[in-house]
Amino acid sequence: MDKNKKAMSSLEEAIACPVCQKTLTTAPSDCNQCQNYFRQEVTKMPLAPVDLTPAQVKDGVDVVNFQPLRTELFRLPIISFLYERILPPIWAMGLRNRGGMDTEFQQCIEFFGQNLGTVADISCGTGIFARRLALLQQCQQIIALDYSETMLGQLQQQMQRDGILPSQITIIRGDITALPFAPNSLDAVYSGAAIHCWPDATTGVRNIYQALSxxxxxxxxxxxxxxxxxxxxxxxxxxLQQIAITAGFHPDCVQVETRGVYGTLKCIK
Incomplete structure (x- = not known):
């Protein structure tokens, strides 16, 4: 199996309908639960973004006030436009880490290790991590997921500027409270500066736990x-540690590191 076919096969096994919980390989040709939306939508992968939010799958229309303000805020076009232009320099000055995203990316890669399979950047924003990972070329498949369609639009523009092909990052609009992933399908998940924005942190971490192999x-x-x-x-x-344990991670496999008002959660399933 060539590299492209192998990557597509891993996608078909990893991505699942948030409503009927089926993957592309197991979804029925006529599904009463999602009205065949899932099977039709994922045919766009990996060359175009797919919308796998539960509201979109169920009704074919978005629900504007579906999420709390801390989540909906990032759907504003002005926020997504300024996200990568304003925040990284502030992070680099020490609000996030000394060295900003450079430091965080290096720490994450060291934690993940070598020979990565399927990696998801969840609550990816403009895909700062996913794009760096694509340029590193050390994993089989990269998935970038965010609830904000405007953030994902910025991600596509940045990929073009960085010379990253659409086939290198699969872009999904998804909901952390109903992740569109099959159980035990992801090798690693990164979620940068995002938990405080989620509708429910425990549900989000639990869904990630279930999706991890x-x-x-x-x-x-x-x-x-x-x-x-x-x-x-x-x-x-x-x-934060208790959230991870409640989600399913063993206490011995949960580590929380803090620096001022910034925390890093490292878990192994």
Missing amino acids: SGGKLFATTFLQPLPSIIFRFFTADE
Whole structure:
């Protein structure tokens, strides 16, 4: 099997309908649950983005107020436009990590290790991590998922600027509370500075746990208390660890590192 066919095969086994829970290889040709939307939508992969949010799969239309403000905020075109133009320099000054995304990417790659299979960048934003991973060319398949269609639009533009082919990153609009992945289908998941934006952190981490294969790894970062939970939901380091354990990770396989108000969660299934 050549490289492209092998990558497509792994996609067919990994991506699942958030409604009927079937993959492309198991979805019926006539599905009463998702009205065949899933099978039709995934034919776009990997050359075009697919929308696998539950609302879209069920009704064919988006629900504007489906998520809390901390999630919906990132769908605003102005936010997605400024996301990569404003935030990285601020992160690099130390708000996120000393060295910003360069440091975070290196830490994540060291944690993931070599010879990666299927890796998902969940809550990818403009795909800063996914694009770096594609340029590294050390994994079989990269999936970039976000709820914001405007963020994913920026991702496509940045891929063109970086010279990354559409076939190198599969782009999915998805919902962290109903991830479109089959159980045990992902080798690693990265989620950068995102948990505080999710509708429900425990549900999100649980869904990631279920999607990871045995030995699969999660590297997630988020801002922490004492930042006030006004729009975003911030946690303590202990709460973050408990979320991972409640989601299914064994306590011995959960590590939380903090630097100021920034936390890194490392888990192994």
